[in-house]
Amino acid sequence: MMDATINIKEAFEKTEGVAENLAAFRNENWKVFSGLGLPALKHEEWRYTKIKNLFNNGMVIDTEGSAVDKNFVNQFILPGVASANSIIFVNGRFRNDLSTISSSKDILVVKSLEEASGDEDAAFVSLHLGHSQKYHADGINALNAAFAAGGVYIKVNKGKAVGQPIIIYSISDSSDGFRLSLPRILVNVEEAAQVEIIQTYINHGGGQSLTNEVTEICVARDAIMHYIKLQNEGPKSSHTGTTHIRQLGKSLTHAVTITLDGEIVRNNLNMVMEAEYCESNMYGLYLIKGNTLADNHTIVDNMVPNCLSNELYKGIMDESATGVFNGKIFVRQDAQKTNAYQSNKNILLGNKSSANTKPQLEIFADDVKCSHGCTIGKLDKDALFYLKARGISAENAQALLLHAFAIDILNQIKNKEIRTYVESLISERLSFSI
Amino acid sequence: MLKIVNLQARIEEKEILKGINLEIKPGEVHAIMGPNGSGKSTLASVLAGREDYEVTGGSVNFLGKDLLELSPEDRAKEGLFLAFQYPVEIPGVSTTNFIKTAVNEKRKYQGLEPLDAAQFLKIMKEKMKLVEIDQSLLSRSLNEGFSGGEKKRNEIFQMAMLEPKLAILDETDSGLDIDALRIVANGVNQLRSKDKAFLVVTHYQRLLDYIVPDFVHVLYNGRIVRSGTKELALELEEKGYDFIKAEVEKELA
Numbered sequence: 001m002m003d004a005t006i007n008i009k010e011a012f013e014k015t016e017g018v019a020e021n022l023a024a025f026r027n028e029n030w031k032v033f034s035g036l037g038l039p040a041l042k043h044e045e046w047r048y049t050k051i052k053n054l055f056n057n058g059m060v061i062d063t064e065g066s067a068v069d070k071n072f073v074n075q076f077i078l079p080g081v082a083s084a085n086s087i088i089f090v091n092g093r094f095r096n097d098l099s100t101i102s103s104s105k106d107i108l109v110v111k112s113l114e115e116a117s118g119d120e121d122a123a124f125v126s127l128h129l130g131h132s133q134k135y136h137a138d139g140i141n142a143l144n145a146a147f148a149a150g151g152v153y154i155k156v157n158k159g160k161a162v163g164q165p166i167i168i169y170s171i172s173d174s175s176d177g178f179r180l181s182l183p184r185i186l187v188n189v190e191e192a193a194q195v196e197i198i199q200t201y202i203n204h205g206g207g208q209s210l211t212n213e214v215t216e217i218c219v220a221r222d223a224i225m226h227y228i229k230l231q232n233e234g235p236k237s238s239h240t241g242t243t244h245i246r247q248l249g250k251s252l253t254h255a256v257t258i259t260l261d262g263e264i265v266r267n268n269l270n271m272v273m274e275a276e277y278c279e280s281n282m283y284g285l286y287l288i289k290g291n292t293l294a295d296n297h298t299i300v301d302n303m304v305p306n307c308l309s310n311e312l313y314k315g316i317m318d319e320s321a322t323g324v325f326n327g328k329i330f331v332r333q334d335a336q337k338t339n340a341y342q343s344n345k346n347i348l349l350g351n352k353s354s355a356n357t358k359p360q361l362e363i364f365a366d367d368v369k370c371s372h373g374c375t376i377g378k379l380d381k382d383a384l385f386y387l388k389a390r391g392i393s394a395e396n397a398q399a400l401l402l403h404a405f406a407i408d409i410l411n412q413i414k415n416k417e418i419r420t421y422v423e424s425l426i427s428e429r430l431s432f433s434i
Numbered sequence: 435m436l437k438i439v440n441l442q443a444r445i446e447e448k449e450i451l452k453g454i455n456l457e458i459k460p461g462e463v464h465a466i467m468g469p470n471g472s473g474k475s476t477l478a479s480v481l482a483g484r485e486d487y488e489v490t491g492g493s494v495n496f497l498g499k500d501l502l503e504l505s506p507e508d509r510a511k512e513g514l515f516l517a518f519q520y521p522v523e524i525p526g527v528s529t530t531n532f533i534k535t536a537v538n539e540k541r542k543y544q545g546l547e548p549l550d551a552a553q554f555l556k557i558m559k560e561k562m563k564l565v566e567i568d569q570s571l572l573s574r575s576l577n578e579g580f581s582g583g584e585k586k587r588n589e590i591f592q593m594a595m596l597e598p599k600l601a602i603l604d605e606t607d608s609g610l611d612i613d614a615l616r617i618v619a620n621g622v623n624q625l626r627s628k629d630k631a632f633l634v635v636t637h638y639q640r641l642l643d644y645i646v647p648d649f650v651h652v653l654y655n656g657r658i659v660r661s662g663t664k665e666l667a668l669e670l671e672e673k674g675y676d677f678i679k680a681e682v683e684k685e686l687a
Contacts (some may be wrong), residue, residue, distance in 0.1 A: 381485075386522040389482050390536040390592060391510035391543070400535065404526025404575075 004055040005038070008180070011061035012146055019149030021117035025129065029145035036139040043138065048324045048356055049266050049295045051140065054210055054238055059180040061147075062091035066173060073098050076169055076202045080417030084198075085110070085162070089170045092181030092211070093150035103162050109155040113186060116153035121188070125153065128218050129186055132244035135270050135299055140240050144182050144214045151184025154197075156223075161194035165415055168199045170213065172237070175205030185215040191249065192222040196415055200230040203237040208263075213241040221249025221275065226414055229267065232260040232425060235290050242268040247278040256412050257284040257313075258422055259294045260429065270299040273307040273335075284313035285409040287402075287429060288321040289350070295324035300342075302335040305365075311342040314409055316402055317353035324356045329370060331363040338365060342372040347379060347405060349398075399430040435460050435631050436501075436600055441492035442656075443480045450476045452656035453492065458600065461628040465642055466635045467667060468653035469675040474635045475519060477653070478604040481633075482516035483509050497599065510536075511543040513599030517589040517606050524576040529588065530558070532576050533595050540596060561594040565621040583614030590621040601625075602633045607641040619644030639671035652678055 012030055019026060038055055039046040073088050087110060088098040094112055101110050109121075117125045129148065133141055156162055172179040189195055197217070203209045219225045231239060239262055245253055259265050271280040286294040300309045315323035325344045346355035359372035379401050387397035406426060413419040441454040450473045458464050468474050480487050481494065483506035494501040501509060524532075538548040549557070562569065565587045577585050586606055593601050603622070607615055622632065622645050634645055642650070642664060650667045652660040654675075659682050660666060670678070 380522075383522050383524050385484055385506060386518065386524070387532070387536075388506040389510055389516050389518075390532070390596065391507050391540045392532075392536050393507050393539060394505070396535060396539065397507075400527050400532070401524070404524060407526045 004057055006057045007059050008061060008143070011063050014063045015147070015149065019114050021122070022114055022149045026146050026149055029130070029142045029148070032142035033139050033146055036142060038139045045138065045297065048322070049264060049293060051240060051264060051266065054264065056178065058178050059210075060177040061180050061182070062093055065093055065095065066090050068098070068173070070098055073169070073171065076171055076204075078167065078200065078418070079421055081165065081167060084164045085166045087152060087154070087166060087168045089152075089168065089181070089183045091173055091179060092147065092170070092183050094152035094183070102164050107157055107160040108162050108166070109157070111153055113151035113153045113184060114149050116186070121153060121155065124188055125186060128188075128216060128246070131246060132214055132216055132242050132270065135244065136242055136268060140212060141214060141242060144184060144212050147182040148184040150182070151186065153186050153188070155188040156190060156193040156195045158190040159192045162196070165196040165198055165418075168197065169202060170199070170211055171202045171204060172209040172211060173205050174203055174207030174209045174236070177207060179203070179205075179207065179209040181209065181211045181213075183211065183213045185213070187215070187217040189217065189219045189223045189225050191220045193220070194224045196226040196228075198228040198230065198415070198418060201233050201237070201239065203233045206236075208236045208238075209233070210238045211241065213239070215241070215243045217243070217245045219245065219247050219249075219251045219253055221251060223249070223251045225251070225253045227253065227255040228413060228415065228418060229255070229257045230418070230422065231258065231262055231265055233262050235261060235263055235292065237262050238264040240266045242270070244268075244270045244272070245280075246272045247274060247280065249275045250277040251275070252279045254281040254412070254414070255283070256409065257296065258409075259284075259286040259288065260425055261288070262292055262294065264293050264295075266295045266297070268297045268299070270301070271309060272301045272303065273309070274303050276304050276306045278307045280307070280309040281412070282309070282311040282313075283409050283412040285406055286313075286315045286323055287406065287426060288316070288323065289318035291320050293322045293324065297326045297328075299328045300330070300340055302329070302331045302338045302340065304334060305336045305338065307335070308339045309341065312409070313344045314405060315344075315346040315355060316405065317346065317348050317350060317355060319350040320352040321350065322354050322356070325374070326358045326360060327372065328360045328362070329372070331365050331368050331370065333364040336365045336367045338368040338370065340368070340370045344374040345405075346374075346376040347402070348376065349379070395431065402430055403427070435497060437495040439493050441480070441494060442490045443476060443487045444490055445476070445487050449490075450487075450656055451480065454656075454658060456651065456658065458631045458633060460599075460631055462649065463626065463632045463634065463645065463647045465647035465650045465667060466633065466653055467637070467639070467650060467670060469679070470637065472653045473656045474637075474653050475604055478516060478602045478633075478635050481602060482506060482514065507539075510596070511540050515593050515596055515598035515601040517586070517593060517601065517603045519605040519608060521577050521585040521589055523578045523580075525578050527576045529572040529574065529576050533558070533592060536592070537595055558595065561591060564594050564624055565591045566617050567591050582609035583611065586610060586614065586618050587621070590618050594621065594625060599629070600631045600633065602635065604635045605637060606634075607636055607638060615641065616644060639667045642667045654678060654682055
């Protein structure tokens with residue numbers, strides 16, 4: 001075991017015996033983590049994202065629940081969504097006492113993952129928890145899994161539509177040192193249920209933080225699941241997150257990932273299509289500056305015939321920011337009549353900004369429609385001149401064009417309050433003014 | 435209003451304007467004609483401040499200011515307008531938003547309060563009638579998927595909204611059928627006044643049947659080689675550009 005993870009080992013040992021139901025899962029994953037260690041640069045999946053360098057033996061890990069109250073949490077609630085279901089994580093641990101569930105219990109069930117592993121949901125948990133490791137067999141995923149007992153289980157009951165969105169806040173308090181948060185989330189969207197899940201992250205305290213998260217979502221037949229991931233932490237906040245979505249029956253999923261700030265941000269988004277006639281939509285916008293690195297790795301796994309996936313990721317890199325996009329589409333041998341579309345477009349604004357984009361299609365069926373495309377460029381000079389020739393300042397002309405570039409991703413955010421909020425963040429970032 | 439003295443400009447290593455002299459007074463309409471490649475569009479672009487061109491000599495005075503020292507956006511705010519030969523399509527930016535931004539930036543430059551939504555809408559509706567442009571067109575992305583005629587009408591609409599002192603129309607007639615040409619010219623004629631001036635760049639005399647100029651200049655090989663009244667345009671139409679070319683070559687010989 002390397003020195004940089006000594007304190008993680010101490011934290012793991014402290015939580016020994018706390019979880020009963022998940023004891024085997026955590027121990028197993030600790031072994032995997034100890035064996036694999038942290039991914040180094042030679043690891044193909046991590047070649048642009050120097051995650052190992054972030055780890056140091058000064059990291060602080062919460063093993064028993066930090067002493068914060070609802071007033072502390074309230075300052076982070078997003079505008080316009082006060083009546084939503086708020087699920088609160090503090091320093092990587094699910095806090096039932098700080099969460100607010102506004103939907104009734106016959107619609108929405110929220111409890112600790114440890115609890116769910118010992119009651120009527122135990123069979124579901126043992127079947128689905130950790131499925132993402134099949135796609136991410138690395139130390140980052142295993143590290144999260146070793147601390148999964150602090151996670152949450154969310155179930156949307158069969159045939160129910162959750163009227164209010166579920167917003168999962170991951171709050172990291174970095175005032176005592178480099179905070180390492182390890183949130184774990186398992187979501188069970190039952191047959192014909194409908195839900196909107198939003199994840200967002202806060203670094204409080206002005207220090208460094210790393211949130212290493214795994215969210216696994218199972219979507220059953222005839223269900224509709226909308227998902228939004230919103231990242232706007234400060235330049236000292238890093239993130240490695242996997243959102244792993246399994247479509248177990250014919251269903252519709254729709255994911256939007258917005259990255260506006262951070263130090264090193266790595267998002268894995270997987271759509272595993274396990275039933276025929278599934279539809280998956282994946283949209284992403286990374287609008288970054290400074291030294292931010294935003295790395296989006298996506299996987300669409302077509303295991304069966306007749307599925308449709310749409311994917312569009314757009315990036316704007318200013319100053320010294322770096323964007324990374326890797327889009328894998330697997331079409332298994334049986335998955336005939338697959339339709340899979342992928343596109344990644346990047347605009348470089350800063351002289352030191354860069355973009356790395358890699359479509360990766362592995363197709364083993366012969367009757368499919370797959371397309372992919374990627375662009376890296378600068379703002380259109382003719383369009384800028386046209387706007388300036390009408391008296392629009394250079395700054396506003398640039399802002400108008402960037403806003404236009406970003407708008408088709410923003411329009412994919414179906415929740416009106418969240419969309420308005422994200423739009424305000426983006427307008428502020430582009431400093432559009434008259 | 436506008437005084438161009440010995441203006442020279444090039445793109446990359448190619449000299450295009452080789453000493454243009456032209457003076458435009460308020461209320462006047464000047465037409466610049468000339469064969470392809472004579473430098474007509476370059477002149478329009480240089481006046482509007484397109485950065486692809488390098489001015490290598492001469493001066494341009496616009497309303498007492500050194501025009502060449504101003505950024506493209508400040509030229510516009512000072513009252514210069516270029517109707518583009520090829521208006522740019524900008525997906526995602528609605529025409530209405532774009533014009534509102536432009537109008538309010540200009541007002542700010544002039545020390546005026548920005549227009550509120552109601553005031554803006556009222557003015558917009560008046561100007562829409564001028565060029566017979568439809569509301570639905572204006573709520574769409576700027577020029578995206580517009581027909582040639584719609585793009586040119588949109589240019590004239592923008593001109594009406596921005597109320598420039600000097601408008602340069604760069605081959606506004608190109609790609610227009612006769613009906614669209616009539617609508618565009620009508621719009622321009624309604625905007626003519628004693629304190630506004632126009633510089634109409636065109637290859638064909640046809641447009642000048644509708645927008646009748648006070649003066650016609652012939653640009654050839656980077657210089658104005660003939661100036662006259664509207665009769666000059668008719669003579670060109672009749673004899674073609676070859677006769678000008680031949681005359682110029684003879685004079686040079």
